[in-house]
Each structure stands twice: as structure tokens, then as C-alpha cells.
């Protein structure tokens with residue numbers, strides 16, 4: 417089943433008089449359970465695409481389905497509800513609330529879920545802090561944690577709602593290489609263990625090398641889809657578009 421389906425999506429931004437075409441005619445379907453990297457140079461449209469999949473922003477044209485539910489026509493409240501139930505976010509800059517402890521940060525997205533009891537909230541906080549290896553750091557505030565530990569808290573926070581998708585925008589960009597590798601291994605373990613779909617953007621070849629699906633972007637177009645060959649770990653790349661002449665030069 418597709419966890420995300422994108423049909424002929426365009427995204428334009430208006431900058432004064434100028435229209436910036438950030439995405440052009442994206443059609444794509446993402447299978448549940450994949451560990452997927454979106455790669456491409458700066459400005460190619462990775463963040464824009466993640467924001468649309470995460471229902472933080474709406475396409476200018478086209479349709480997006482999350483778990484086969486058409487989100488294009490939903491109201492802001494309906495989208496907030498969908499995000500609170502189905503989509504976890506991990507950011508390059510961690511985005512933890514500095515006055516809250518690690519446990520309180522993980523609990524935070526659960527507070528808007530009336531269907532989750534206080535006992536269940538506590539149980540989930542403990543469970544997901546353990547999963548990311550931070551059970552002993554529950555009472556630490558973000559400034560008492562290392563960069564890697566902060567990103568672990570952010571991953572636990574993303575997972576606490578038991579989302580079908582975790583979206584991560586350059587999750588290792590603010591970490592040193594070794595810590596970045598650890599965070600990626602942790603995300604991959606969680607992907608295997610909980611079958612959560614991970615979709616992350618990156619410039620980093622080492623990060624791309626850990627993915628099992630790949631989408632390459634350039635100038636707002638998807639230029640290739642990749643599927644990892646599990647036997648020899650090579651990529652089977654299907655090129656889907658050559659850029660228009662002027663953009664190829």
C-alpha cells in the first residue's frame with residue numbers, strides 16, 4: 417500500500433512580482449515501510465516536497481494522498497489533526513523546547529491527543545526514550561544534552577504519536593560525522609523494528625548510502641528514482657526526466 421501518493425503536484429512561491437516555481441509536475445507513490453532519501457542540490461525542492469508531504473504547506477496544483485486520504489481539500493484544522501496522528505517530524509536544528517525536559521519534549525505532541533490517557537502518555541514517553549537509548553536522561557533539558565542526544569529526543573518525540581511516516585529534513589546536517597552515522601543507524605533500526613516509513617532529505621552521500629529507496633531532484637523536478645539492490649547494495653536507478661535544455665547547460 418502507498419503511504420504517500422502524489423499526483424501532478426506543482427508548487428509556486430510568490431516573491432513580490434516574481435513567481436518561483438519550486439516543484440514541477442511531481443507524480444510519485446511511496447510504499448509503506450521504506451527508508452527513503454530525497455537527494456539533490458541546494459534549492460532543488462527537497463524541503464518544499466517534505467513540507468507538502470507533511471501537510472505543513474499545500475500544493476499550488478495537484479493532489480496528495482496520505483494513507484489514501486486526499487489531503488488537498490482539507491481545512492487547516494483537519495490537517496493539524498492528521499499531522500498529530502500520522503506524521504512525525506525531525507528537523508536539522510532539533511527544534512526542542514528549551515524549558516522542557518527530554519521526557520516533557522517527547523510528551524508534548526501527545527498533549528493535543530484527547531484519545532491518549534495520561535498513563536498511556538507516560539508509558540509511551542518511557543518506551544520511546546528507551547528506544548533511542550535515553551532512558552537515563554529523561555529529566556535533562558536540551559542544553560544538558562549533546563547534539564546527538566538532542567536529535568535522539570527529537571526522534572523519540574516524532575515516534576511518540578506512533579506515526580505512519582517520519583519526515584526528517586537533513587537530520588544529520590548539524591551533527592559531526594560519527595554522531596550523524598549513529599543517528600542514521602538508530603533511524604534505520606527503528607524503521608526495521610517498528611516498520612515506520614522514514615523519508616529524509618540530504619546532500620550527504622553517506623546518508624544516501626544507508627537508504628533503501630532514493631529520489632533525486634534537480635530544479636524542482638524529480639530526475640531519478642532508485643531502489644537498492646539488497647544483494648550487492650548497488651542502486652537500480654530509473655531516470656525519469658532530462659531537464660529542459662536551458663537547465664541542462
Ligand SMILES: Nc1ncnc2c1ncn2[C@@H]1O[C@H](COP(=O)(O)OP(=O)(O)OP(=O)(O)O)[C@@H](O)[C@H]1O
Nearest residue numbers: 429430431436438457458459460461462463464465
Ligand atoms: N517561502 C519561500 N518563498 C519563496 N521561494 C521559496 C520559499 N521556499 C523555498 N523557495 C524557493 O524554492 C526553491 C526550492 O527550495 P527548497 O528549500 O525546497 O530547496 P532544498 O532542495 O530543500 O534546498 P536546501 O538543500 O538548500 O535546503 C528554491 O528556489 C527556493 O529559493
